Structure formats: structure tokens, C-alpha cells
Amino acid sequence: MRRFAGKSIVVTGAGSGIGRAAAMLFAAEGGQVVVADVTDQAEETAQTIVAAGGVAAAIRMDAGDEGDVARTIALAVDRFGGLDVMFANAGISGGMANIFDTDVALFAEVLRVNLIGPWLAVKHAAPLIAARGGGAIVLTASVAGMRSGAGSPAYSASKAGVINLATTAAQQLSGSGVRVNALCPGLTETGMTRPTFDYARDAGKLDRLGRLNPLRRGAQPEELARVALFLASDEASYVNGQALAADGGLSSSHPVTRQDYGKTAV
Template sequence: MRFENKSIIVTGAGSGIGRAAALQFASEGGSVICADKTEGADQTARMIADAGGTAKAIRIDAGNEDDVIKTVALACAEFGGLDVMFANAGISGGMANIFDTDVSLITEVLRVNLIGPYLAIKHAAPKIAERAAQNQTGGAIVLTASVAGIRSGAGSPAYSASKAGVINLAKTAAQQLAGSNVRVNAICPGLTETGMTKPTFDYAREAGKIDRVGRLNPLRRGAQPEELAKVALFLASDDASYVNGQAIAVDGGLSSSHPVTKQEYGRTAV
């Protein structure tokens, strides 16, 4: 029960990593604001309530400042303050290359994927710091970045640029919150089965090629949302009380290497 008596916001809580995290936060005693632009937020909140947990749903655009302000205000009104912000909401923006990407598309990707976490920090951090001072405990902000933000090869230019920004935002925010007892970290998921990647996984299953999904990482598989949520919860919990300003890759080992000749157990593949 690491989050007993804790007030938590999860954006992008309507599906995938966000839903898995919201369910796990609640199962460990947290009171959760489930924020999403879709009705999935309501569904996640109902799932938590049906399991005996505490949750409220709100429909928001994570890249809209007024919506973020409303979400933080809701957490404070319903749960007496705020302890954890998991800024997870994001969009893919397709797979177009630099020369075929319309400026309006990259602007929208940056608005949701980078400005969204920026707004989450801007408006959540003061409330988390206030609560931390009152309770003489620490608070946490966790951002969802991506392995695509670490280096090329895991996403489109627009998506990759936005997630690289999230990684640096976590580091910069950790420094600017020095002395507040609010930690800021990011997770960098590899290929994970979420609403964003569902078509890829569905196609692979229908074609009998699910064993090829994630084959480029040493674990030779894609991830499930719950696996990413567990790392987000670790970073949000007191278990990670001395982890700050970090971007943790959760990718089956994909980002551990530059391209090399593939190694197979017991032999070298050509």
C-alpha cells in the first residue's frame, strides 16, 4: 500500500500504460484522478470503483493549459491536495519522414507530447511541494517519454523530437525544483501494446507473426502496459526516494546497444 492516503493524477488514463498505472495506483491505496480526452477515463474510474478503490474521471486535452489547471484543482478539491502527477498522455503523429511531415502535424505532436508534460509540471509541482511540506514527505512527477527520444530508429521525426524534449524536461525540472522535495523522472517505453500500437500487434497476430514483434530487443518481445506501469509506480513511490532527474529505459534492452551483428545464444548469427 505504497500510495495509501496519496492523491494522484494520471493523464492518458483511458487506455494502455495510463490505465494500467491508474489501476495499480488505486490497488495500492491511492486516490486517482483519471484524466483522458476519451470516455476511457470514465471506464477506468469505474474499474477502480468496482475493485473498491477511489477515483474520479475528467475529460481533458492534456496540452491545453486550462484543462490541466482544472485537473489539478479537481485533485485538490476531491482529495485534499496532490502527491503524484503521472503525465502520460501522448499521440504518435504517424510515421512520415521530415520532408513529408506537415508543420501543423509536428506542431500538434509537440503540443500534446511536450507542452502537455510541461504544463503538468508547471501546475502540479507547486501543489505537490505544498503537500510535501505539510506532511514532511516527498512528492513525485513522472513523465512518459520514449526510447524514440533517446536515439533514432524508434519513431517518426515529430514523435522522436517530442519525446527527446520530455527527457530533457524531466532533467531540467528536477533541477528547478531543487529544495522542494519533489522529484521528477521519466520512463522511456520501448514497443508496448497500447491503443497507439494496437494495429501493429493485431496485424502480427492475424498474420501469425506475433513472435516477430519486438524481435530487435534482447528479450525478443513487446511489452505489456502493466510492465511499464510498474516502473512508473516505482518512480512515483518512496522506493525511489533518491532517484531524481532520470530517464529510465524500459525497452527489453533495445537501447542498450548500437547496431551490431546480431548475437544468438551459443553462436554468432551472420
């Protein structure tokens, strides 16, 4: 029996990467999926799902815009009769500038998409999921939100906020039947990180990516998508308010090259 048969599901950032892989897996497991992305690639993902015999509807949305989030969730209700699962996955990197070279506008934009976006997802999705008798919300955070050394200051701060949002939301939804968890990926080949992977391939240095984790490799989107599906499924029925790292073991120590104040890391 397919795990998400008849379930109504929203996936944001579903035009590529982890979101696209998750949307396709949800559909393959019987889910009716609203595929949302800030780009036109949402339509491509939806078409791929339908061509494979699945059920999907596409919508273009800005994850940090409340009106867009509300319209996306309303589409799930209109098309599929309600909402059972919300996978708030959309995010941006914001580059790799340090604290002193990051301007206020960039920091604010990273927080708007990466943190305000998941908060809006919880705010608008949770009541509808509760009305269906319960379900799951999965927020994409990052190992960068757990400790330093895995992302820029803006990105890391935003993802630390997502982890805390998951724990806070789980508590405030006590008794509703709505579980909220954060997925914390390590280095994964997505649209956001593809330039890094492509550069490494072209330079013959692909084996160096992910070398600090015990598995000594980066992840593919499907590997993270499967973890998201677990957190959204009844198999994780007693998992709530948690931050689950899927990072090849990186966060077991978070080894990094230290950068002294005023100097460049080598």
C-alpha cells in the first residue's frame, strides 16, 4: 500500500533539487501534490509527475510572500479537498560572504525566504492539516543551522531559526495531531549548489566535495527526499519537534578550516 495514497501535499522549492525529488516521490507513493516554485520549473516537475501517472498541480510562488503562500495552500484545498502534508523546502544560499562583507539587504532577503517562508508555511498550513485530523509539516533547515562551519552567516542564522521554529511550532500545536520536524541536509547537489559540483567535476576534484564527512561524498537530492518522506509519513508518527541531520555524518564533529579574524582562510 502506498504511504501517501489520497493525501494532499504541498512541496515548495519543487522546481529542482530536494523539492523536485520529494514531489516526485510523494506522487509515486500516491500523493496528490501541489508543486510550488519561484521559477517556471514547477510546471516541468508537475508535467513529469503526470506523465508518470501521478497527480500534481503547479503554481509559481515566492516562499517568503504571505499572499503567495496562502494561494498555494488554497490550491491544495481547492484541487484535493484539504491538506495533509506541508514540505516547506524553498530556500536560497545568499552566497558565502562573511559577517563583515554581508550587507543588510542580503541578510534580510535570506531571512525572508529561508525563515519567514517556513513560518508562513506553518501559519497557513497547520490549521488545515489539523482540520483533517492531523498530519505533518517538514521544514528544510540545514546542518549549517546546527553549528558553524557549514554555511555563510546569513544562511546559517536563517537555518538555525528554522530548527527553533520547528521545535516551537511542535509545542504550540500540542493536541492538534500536527507534527513539525526540521530536515537538516548536508552538502547536496541541488540547483543552489550545482555550480560548486560542476566546478569540481571540471577540475577533476569531485572527490574533494564532502570529504570532511565520514562518507566522504556529497548527497544526491533523492537521498534527502527520502528522509523528508519518512518525516511526513505515518512511519514517523512519534517523531515531533526534532531536527534530523542527513549529512553523511558531518555534524558529528563539524570539522572546519579555522579563519582567524582579519585573515583569509587557507
